Structures are given as C-alpha cells and as structure tokens.
Amino acid sequence: MYVAVKGGEAAIRNAHRLMAHERRGDPEVPEVSAAQIDGQLALAVDRVMTEGSLYDRGLAALAIKQARGDLVEAIFLVRAFRATLPRLGATEPLDTSNMAIRRRVSATFKDLPGGQILGPTFDYTHRLIDGALDGFAPPEPATAAPREEAVPRVTDLLGEEGLIEPSPRDDGSEPGDLTREPLAFPIGRDLRLQALARGDEGFLLALGYSTQRGFARSHPFAGEIRMGEVEVEIFVEELGFAVTLGTITVTECQMVNQFKGAGDAPPQFTRGYGLTFGHCERKAMAMALVDRALRAAELGEDVSAPAQDEEFVIMHSDNVEATGFVEHLKLPHYVDFQSELDLLRRLRAEWDAAALKEAAQ
Amino acid sequence: MSEAIATERTAYNFAYLDEQTKRAIRRAILKAIAIPGYQVPFASREMPMPRGWGTGGVQVTAAIIGPDDVLKVIDQGADDTTNAVAIRGFFTRVANVATTTRTVEATIIQTRHRVPETPLNADQILVYQVPIPEPLRFLEPRETETRKLHALADYGTMHVKLYEDIAHFGEIATTYAYPVTVDGRYVMDPSPIPKFDNPKLDDCPALQLFGAGREKRIYAVPPHTRVVSLDFEDHPFAPQRFTEPCALCGATGVFLDEVILDDRGGRMFVCSDTDFCNGRQAAGHRGRLAGNPIESGEGADV
Numbered sequence: 050m051y052v053a054v055k056g057g058e059a060a061i062r063n064a065h066r067l068m069a070h071e072r073r074g075d076p077e078v079p080e081v082s083a084a085q086i087d088g089q090l091a092l093a094v095d096r097v098m099t100e101g102s103l104y105d106r107g108l109a110a111l112a113i114k115q116a117r118g119d120l121v122e123a124i125f126l127v128r129a130f131r132a133t134l135p136r137l138g139a140t141e142p143l144d145t146s147n148m149a150i151r152r153r154v155s156a157t158f159k160d161l162p163g164g165q166i167l168g169p170t171f172d173y174t175h176r177l178i179d180g181a182l183d184g185f186a187p188p189e190p191a192t193a194a195p196r197e198e199a200v201p202r203v204t205d206l207l208g209e210e211g212l213i214e215p216s217p218r219d220d221g222s223e224p225g226d227l228t229r230e231p232l233a234f235p236i237g238r239d240l241r242l243q244a245l246a247r248g249d250e251g252f253l254l255a256l257g258y259s260t261q262r263g264f265a266r267s268h269p270f271a272g273e274i275r276m277g278e279v280e281v282e283i284f285v286e287e288l289g290f291a292v293t294l295g296t297i298t299v300t301e302c303q304m305v306n307q308f309k310g311a312g313d314a315p316p317q318f319t320r321g322y323g324l325t326f327g328h329c330e331r332k333a334m335a336m337a338l339v340d341r342a343l344r345a346a347e348l349g350e351d352v353s354a355p356a357q358d359e360e361f362v363i364m365h366s367d368n369v370e371a372t373g374f375v376e377h378l379k380l381p382h383y384v385d386f387q388s389e390l391d392l393l394r395r396l397r398a399e400w401d402a403a404a405l406k407e408a409a410q
Numbered sequence: 411m412s413e414a415i416a417t418e419r420t421a422y423n424f425a426y427l428d429e430q431t432k433r434a435i436r437r438a439i440l441k442a443i444a445i446p447g448y449q450v451p452f453a454s455r456e457m458p459m460p461r462g463w464g465t466g467g468v469q470v471t472a473a474i475i476g477p478d479d480v481l482k483v484i485d486q487g488a489d490d491t492t493n494a495v496a497i498r499g500f501f502t503r504v505a506n507v508a509t510t511t512r513t514v515e516a517t518i519i520q521t522r523h524r525v526p527e528t529p530l531n532a533d534q535i536l537v538y539q540v541p542i543p544e545p546l547r548f549l550e551p552r553e554t555e556t557r558k559l560h561a562l563a564d565y566g567t568m569h570v571k572l573y574e575d576i577a578h579f580g581e582i583a584t585t586y587a588y589p590v591t592v593d594g595r596y597v598m599d600p601s602p603i604p605k606f607d608n609p610k611l612d613d614c615p616a617l618q619l620f621g622a623g624r625e626k627r628i629y630a631v632p633p634h635t636r637v638v639s640l641d642f643e644d645h646p647f648a649p650q651r652f653t654e655p656c657a658l659c660g661a662t663g664v665f666l667d668e669v670i671l672d673d674r675g676g677r678m679f680v681c682s683d684t685d686f687c688n689g690r691q692a693a694g695h696r697g698r699l700a701g702n703p704i705e706s707g708e709g710a711d712v
Contacts, residue, residue, distance in 0.1 A: 057492045058499070231626050233451065373460035387668055387682075388606070396583075
C-alpha cells in the first residue's frame with residue numbers, strides 16, 4: 050500500500066539538528082571559536098572575504114565555523130548576508146603605492162627601490178608534515194625599523210621608460226557593479242575584474258595555469274606581488290575632502306606580459322592585474338593571468354583559448370552560482386524523469402518491434 | 411561582532427529583500443509583461459538559498475507579495491517536497507504571510523516543474539522557478555548569440571532541431587521544457603514543466619511570471635496570451651497521455667508520477683498534483699490502491 054511521502058518538514062528539521070550535532074564534533078574536545086579561526090586559519094578567512102566580496106574577518110570566521118570548514122559554503126553565507134546590506138557610499142580608489150608593506154617580491158628585478166620583502170610566506174619551506182606543530186610555541190619574529198617612504202610599484206618604475214603600457218587613464222566614469230546591474234556581454238574591464246575578484250580560486254587557478262601551458266600563452270612575469278595594509282578613504286561632500294575610514298589588508302599582483310605590438314600599439318610589456326582582500330597570493334596571481342588573457346580582443350590577439358573567452362570565463366567563475374546549479378541536481382526531478390521514461394519506453398518498444406521484424410525476415 | 415550580526419539578522423525587511431531591490435525587480439516584471447516571452451535581464455541578488463534552487467522564483471515572489479497574499483509553493487506538483495517546504499518556510503519566516511496547499515485558496519503560487527491541475531483564475535499569479543531561461547541555449551551556448559537570434563526572431567535552428575528529432579525518432583523527442591511561441595513573437599522556455607502542462611499556459615486567466623535567479627532573467631506571459639507549442643503541420647504537438655488512472659483518486663487526464671512498489675516490477679501511478687489528488691479523495695473518489703475503491707476512471711473534472 051502506497052503512503053504519500055509526507056513529513057518533509059520534520060525530516061528537514063531533523064536533518065538540520067543532526068548537522069548541528071556533527072558540526073560540534075566530539076564534545077570531549079574543546080569547541081573552536083570564531084576568534085581562533087580568524088587568528089589561526091587566517092588564510093581561509095582571507096579567501097572567504099575575497100570571494101564573499103565582504104571585508105569582515107569576524108563574520109568570515111563565523112561563516113567558516115558554521116560551514117564546518119567548507120569554504121564555498123562559507124563564501125555563500127557571506128554573500129547572502131552581503132546582499133542585504135545597504136550601500137552607504139563608494140570609497141576612493143585604493144592607493145596601493147602607499148601600502149604599509151608586509152610582503153613584496155618581484156621576479157623581474159633582482160633589486161629595486163624598496164627592496165624585496167619576503168614577509169610571512171610558505172615559499173621555500175620544506176613541505177614536510179610537522180608532527181611537533183601541536184603545542185608548538187613559535188619564537189618571536191625578527192623585526193626591523195619600518196620604512197618611512199612609500200615603496201614604488203614595479204610597473205611604475207618600468208612605466209617611466211614607456212616599456213610597459215601605462216595604467217588606463219581615469220576617464221571619470223563610474224565603475225560598474227555586477228551585484229547591482231545585470232551583465233551584458235561584452236563587458237568592460239571594470240566588471241571583468243570585479244567578477245574575477247569574486248571568482249573561484251580553483252577555477253581561476255586552472256585557467257591561469259592553462260595559459261602557461263600554451264592555451265593563450267602570453268609569457269608572463271610576476272612583475273610584483275605586494276601584500277600589506279592600505280587606507281580606505283571616503284569623500285565627504287560636507288567636508289570637501291576624503292577622510293580615512295580605516296585600513297584593510299590586500300594582496301596585489303601585477304603580471305607583466307610580453308607583447309610584440311599590434312595595430313596602433315607599439316611593442317611593449319602589457320599587464321594583467323590581480324587584487325584580493327587579505328593574503329590570497331595564489332588567487333591574485335591566477336586572477337592577473339586570466340585578466341591578461343581576457344584582454345586578447347582589446348590587444349588585437351587571436352581569441353582561441355578558453356581563458357580568453359570572456360563569456361565562458363565570467364559566466365562560470367562564480368562558485369556560489371556553480372555550486373548551486375550543480376547541487377540542484379539533488380532536488381527531485383520526478384516529473385521530467387517520468388516524461389523521459391515515457392518517451393524512452395515508447396522508443397524502445399518501436400525499436401524492439403523493428404528488431405523482431407528484421408529477425409523474422 | 412558575531413552577536414551584533416546574529417541579532418541584526420533576525421530583523422529582515424518584509425519579504426527579505428530591501429524595498430529598492432523589490433522596485434528594481436518589479437520594473438523588470440513590468441517590462442516582461444509589456445513584452446510577452448522576452449527575457450528581461452535583472453540584477454539578481456544572492457538569496458539565502460542556493461542558486462538553482464528557486465532563487466529566481468523566490469525573488470519574483472518577494473517582489474510581488476503583500477501581507478494579504480496567500481502563498482502556495484509546489485515542487486513536482488507537490489506541496490510537501492523538501493524544497494517546496496523550505497521555500498514556504500522562508501516566506502512564513504520573512505513575510506509572515508498565510509500559506510496554503512489548496513490551489514483555489516492561493517493568490518500566489520510558486521512552482522517548480524508543474525502547473526496545477528486545477529484551472530487558475532484571474533486573481534492568481536503563477537511564479538515559475540526557471541533553471542535555464544534560454545530556449546536556444548542547448549543549440550547555442552553563447553548569450554551574445556542567442557540575444558541576436560531573438561532580436562531577429564531567427565528560430566530556424568530550433569525548427570531544425572525538432573525536425574531532426576522527427577527524422578531520428580519519428581516524433582519530437584522533447585518531453586519537458588518544450589518550447590513555445592508567445593503572442594506570435596518570442597520563442598520561450600516554459601521552464602522544465604512536462605509538455606503535458608504546455609496547453610495550460612495558453613489563454614490562461616492568471617498572470618504567469620518566470621524567474622531565473624542564477625541566469626538573472628525574468629519573463630512573463632500576461633493573462634489571456636496566446637501560447638503555442640512549436641510543431642509542424644504534419645507532426646502536430648501532442649501532450650503526454652497516461653494509459654491508467656491515478657491509483658489513489660482515480661483521476662484521468664492528469665499528470666501521473668510512477669511509484670516503484672517492490673523489486674519485482676510492481677509499480678503504481680499517482681497524481682503528481684497532491685492538492686488535486688487529496689481534494690478528489692476527500693470528495694469520495696477512490697483509485698485502485700486507495701483502500702476503499704468506490705469508483706475509478708473518473709475524468710479530471712473536480
């Protein structure tokens with residue numbers, strides 16, 4: 050006897066109760082706090098802030114805890130919260146040349162004004178799992194006097210010779226916002242960079258990698274990667290000048306790419322740009338590679354590889370959208386499946402009848 | 411911080427979205443109604459449920475719902491499927507509106523994959539959840555191209571596809587999300603409803619709104635608009651037909667779900683529209699497996 054599947058409400062409630070129970074883990078082991086995640090899983094927090102498009106360490110840490118460490122789920126939580134926030138204003142552009150630098154490396158010059166500053170990095174560590182890490186008290190870090198003057202960006206140094214394309218001029222137009230206006234392709238570089246900054250690190254990493262392996266190769270050099278604190282300023286009409294709201298940590302990558310010249314453009318280095326909240330170096334580099342690849346049409350290059358295809362890259366880079374649609378396959382599809390079953394049974398009956406007839410002849 | 415967020419988050423605007431966003435969505439809806447079948451881009455918001463799980467329908471519903479509305483949410487025709495339960499719970503929580511499972515009582519019906527069996531009236535709005543709004547998407551993956559094809563009303567590839575189906579299979583092998591022409595102009599994806607439901611779109615007295623959240627499109631079929639399923643003169647459109655009546659309420663001429671009863675090939679067919687089926691059973695109709703069969707083989711005329 051068939052009993053209609055009732056009680057969806059109770060089933061959902063119980064599933065969520067079980068999930069909360071499992072999230073807590075073994076009650077004998079102390080609960081992890083959002084502050085601990087913020088401090089000790091800081092790079093996960095940075096990624097969630099970057100792809101969540103919201104600079105709030107505490108909120109991102111809480112989202113990671115709520116998501117049981119599933120970063121895409123945490124990004125989703127942050128995004129859904131962000132969508133409800135009012136827009137109070139727009140800040141002035143960040144001035145990364147005035148960054149309080151914690152890390153700054155260039156692969157194009159051995160030494161340069163401001164020097165190479167390794168900062169906190171996994172680079173050059175031996176990737177050996179450290180059995181003694183639990184309970185390890187690290188020594189005090191080495192310190193040096195902070196630098197007083199600003200550290201010029203490598204691209205600005207090259208720019209003086211005209212060997213590298215200059216930053217696009219500020220033409221006074223307002224940058225777009227894909228979270229407020231629908232996208233219509235082709236889109237400008239402003240929207241492209243916004244989409245890439247929110248884009249999934251793994252997807253952009255793979256696309257950036259593909260350009261290095263010959264799918265839209267553009268001979269990149271890591272001109273400069275810098276990470277540190279920059280001031281966020283907002284222009285106040287009543288005062289007539291910009292005031293500082295606070296500082297945020299960002300990672301910036303300027304990728305320098307060979308270019309033989311085409312059309313009106315002389316042979317010169319071109320640039321790809323990456324910027325993230327916090328310390329997301331891999332993401333910033335991948336973003337810069339993909340940004341450069343997406344400039345193919347603008348620079349008169351052939352558009353032949355996936356990383357150069359604006360609609361393909363931008364429409365599939367958002368992991369909140371991608372995970373939602375992939376995972377929606379879990380939802381019931383009885384009705385469509387029933388329709389397909391019906392069709393398949395009829396086609397199959399015709400096929401069987403034809404086969405039988407053929408065998409008889 | 412987290413406490414502040416936690417308390418702050420309990421206070422939502424009515425129907426979750428802020429009023430500016432609702433206005434923007436309503437403008438898109440009005441444009442969609444003015445150009446039947448045309449996909450209007452809108453700045454779809456991130457909702458607190460996954461993309462692809464009905465965020466388009468939820469945003470449309472949030473933009474049109476008022477405190478006096480009565481909401482019904484169905485998925486696969488049923489009110490008690492898990493995602494329908496979750497969406498209904500969402501609106502109960504953020505809009506505190508009355509909900510119902512009865513089609514006749516609802517002023518707004520949000521649906522995934524079905525049109526209710528009970529005919530709709532002019533005081534109702536049917537909101538469809540749409541995964542892929544572009545009927546040409548699987549023929550042309552690029553939005554830049556499909557928008558041109560719509561602008562030029564160039565639907566040749568679609569007719570070729572349908573023709574190739576006939577050449578291969580002897581019939582049009584599309585059973586759901588079967589394309590329609592709206593008001594003689596735009597070819598439209600009716601969302602993945604079975605083609606069984608396509609005739610219900612035509613000349614429907616209710617307003618029909620379609621929301622695709624992830625794809626950021628809204629489109630509409632205004633009341634009493636001509637909606638024609640694509641076909642050929644010598645291969646006319648034919649909706650699915652079921653050979654047996656509902657095993658619970660005995661209805662025929664309705665869409666049925668197949669339920670597997672055992673591992674020996676035993677199966678039964680029951681109404682996919684649970685409200686319709688329950689209503690018939692309450693009125694005394696009984697199907698083959700409903701305990702006390704009074705009658706069966708009754709038409710869908712309740």
